[in-house]
Amino acid sequence: EQKNVLGFVGFIFDMSAIHKNKELILAQKQRLELSLESSEEGVWDWDLESDTLFYSAKWKSIMGYEIHEKPTTISAWLNIVHPRDMAMVNETLKAHIDGEESLIYMEHRIRDTQPLKWVNVRGKVVFGKNNKALRVVGTIRDISQRKKQEEIDRMYKDRLVVFLDHFPALAFIKDAQGKYIYMNSFFQKYIDFKTWNNKSASELFDTATAEKILESDRFALY
Secondary structure (H helix, E strand, O other), X not given: OOOOOOOOOOOOOOOHHHHHHHHHHHXXXXXXXXXXXXXXXXXXXXXXXXXXXXXXXXXXXXXXXXXXXXXXXXXXXXXXXXXXXXXXXXXXXXXXXXXXXXXXXEEEEEOOOOOOEEEEXXXXXEEOHHHOEEEXXXXXXXXXXXXXXXXXXXXXXXXXXXHHHOOOOOXXXXXXXXXXXXXXXXXXXXXXXXXXXXXXXXXXXXXXXXXXXXXXXXXXXX
């Protein structure tokens, strides 16, 4: 009654299982990060409730951040997206978070990089109760070399098309089913500019001519 301390009442419980589970989760997280790092994949984890992001060391390396830097916002990512890709990146992220798309899959450029750097980004929302989006977890990969090779392939293809279009003979490309997927200008003029795309010889020529063309194709394939 006089507020004098008479004694103490307390409780104690065994936390070893909790610590063991925590250590197990950390070990699994480290294994996942190591496996992704070795596969050239960076990791990003966006906590939508706190609006903070975790970026792995590989992510920072790909995106041009120093290892000691600790970006934690979406702006740290979006601010270095190439201006021409900014709208697409924002729309892709929003569409997935809003449930309009099941996965995030996009490729975008990094601004102020020479040579121009390209990345492939994948991700997926983690939903909680009442289908509320809690976080977005994803990966990022540097695809600059692939894009460079695609550009070289495109250049060679364009050169080939220009060459064939000015070639004074019938030049064409067919698919495995014998459908025309390319005809040069000389060939198109020869068939009087009829619609030819995805059509076979039997659809473009009389029976005798079509049979000769098919026989020629069979011999060439043989």
